[in-house]
Amino acid sequence: MLWLKAFHIFFVISWFAGLFYLPRIFVNHAMAQEQVVRERLKLMERKLYRFVTPIGALAVITGLWLWLGFGFSGAWLHAKTTLVAGLVVYHFYCGHLVKEFAADRNSRSHVWFRFFNEVPVLVLIAVVILVVVKPF
């Protein structure tokens, strides 16, 4: 179980590296004036999203395996899984935004993306408190 939890934490950290960085690229993309800069950011967005999606899947799979394979239970786990479900929606919405930017169809401002970028931070704080402290 400890090996599985170690890999779970590794995949979680790697997933969050992408969830923190991709919206930051969106901030820069929404501010970019030159087409050559936009084309480079499109490439970065596409590669980063393609790289971090299987890692996110492995974070969820190892979490579910821990939950269902080792008899963990409690309201903390239901609250955690609900937040993680929201994170998965956030991840796929980033995928939709990658396509919008690729087609030069983005209409949102860099300010909007700065707030959007903070969502994973809040989820991470809540999930880590839930899983380590198990407050309920």
Ligand code: HEM
């Ligand atoms: C559906 C998705 C997930 C499920 C079902 C799940 C379930 C679990 C379970 C059962 C444990 C073991 C808890 C323990 O040893 O006390 C665990 C550990 C952990 N999970 Fe998840 N997890 C999921 C996703 C995530 C995500 C997205 C994060 C980060 C935001 C996360 C962060 C952690 C951390 C930090 C630990 C280690 C806690 C410790 O050693 O005390 N998990 N997870």
